[in-house]
Amino acid sequence: MTKHTIKDKVVLIAGGAKNLGGLIARDLAAQGAKAVAIHYNSAASAAEAKETAAAIERAGARAVILQGDLTSAAAVEKLFADVIAAVGRPDIAINTVGKVLKKPMTEISEAEYDEMTAVNSKTAFFFLKEAGKHLNDDGKVCTLVTSLLGAFTPFYAAYAGTKAPVEHYTRAAAKEFGARGISVTAVGPGPMDTSFFYPAEGADAVAYHKTAAALSGYSKTGLTDIEDVVPFIRHLVSDGWWITGQTILINGGYTTK
Template identity: 80%
Template sequence: MADHSIKGKTVLIAGGAKNLGGLLAADLALHGAKAVAIHYNSASTAPDAEQTVAAIKLAGAKAVAFQADLTTAGAVEKLFADTIAAIGNPDIAINTVGKVLKKPFVEISEAEYDEMTAVNSKSAFFFLKEAGRHVNDNGKIVTLVTSLLGAFTPFYAAYAGTKAPVEHFTRAASKEFGERGISVTAIGPGPMDTPFFYPAEGADAQAYHKTAAALSAFTKTGLTDIDDIVPFIRFLVSDGWWMTGQTILVNGGYTTK
């Protein structure tokens, strides 16, 4: 029977330098991963990546970090190649990369649409492709999506719309990779209390989102706390391996107008 524990496993996390990705990288190291590779997009995030690498090493795992813009297939291929050269083929591959745009439908430009598609859909597609090629048998693959795939609201056409294809990518990949014992899932948090949330939302919208979940009153800010998402992802890449081909919305009962 396959070993589904995290202990001794090799991990790759795209968008793993800070916020949810950074917390997850350190958490998996604390739970026994032997090596963790993290990716980050821009040079401005390098200090965060260094801190996360240090946290991973402190937990007793090997750590490496790679900078890349993952909006081309070649860049995703290189990320996996660099990871494999540094720490070996991943047992666990997690993609937390995403970009938010809150804007009226009729004001979204072609350039904005193309950028959102590249970040949210294209990079996810090619991450799954490379994961399917390189993740070890009985491995785990997880992509971060959004709870707006289960609840709809104005002004997020480009964001939720370009995350939506990942649901089908996940289903298709689970069927194709399943013969090798690989599980493939997507996880959709509610609006998270991270620096990505606040610039996109005005005061009224912030106030609404902080009360929109059934369990809002029991979190620090009313928003989804990244500390509450990490255990779900940890479960999906370990004992939760039997869950595959699914999008799981972890949002405290979040609904929208």
């Protein structure tokens, strides 16, 4: 196996059952991955996980489905242990887990804040920790964040604020894991045309987001289409390995830093 190819590699995708995670899983299988382990959180995504696994196997890769709430260190440790037991040490680890909350700061409860921190920040930290312990040398790690990290906007304090630490986790992990040839990146898509986006937004906000990017008029939805994000993920976990410690906003000119 060559160092910086997807062919014959073992891939783990947290949140890999549907939406962007599911499309990444299908794409990397089509690129020749040997095995793709897809994690999902709750029973609501079980059917989509099975559909994605079937697509992976049709592409010629082995599919493994793993379920769990990753908001504890023990759960993330178990996820990596289960992947290793099933298909061996991963070469590529991608974390797409996230939760959005759009709400004024004055209305956010402590319970909501704690949940957002656990899903968006704590999960990312321990995913990176376990990736650093268990990935093969010359591995690749990528975490999904948000283009709101480059925005000056109200109402997303608990969402963007709990994704923001991942930028530093990424830099630190890149420095710490680099001696083993492991590259570490974060990708911040713009508002995406998925089921993750719409429940948090009212009609006026959806209309705004569909026109906010510089290239909105050239997108089929006006939003960031997941098909436009996947090629960047593919590049970062293969030939783009020299990019490390970076947070890259992929959003058609929605925000910049």
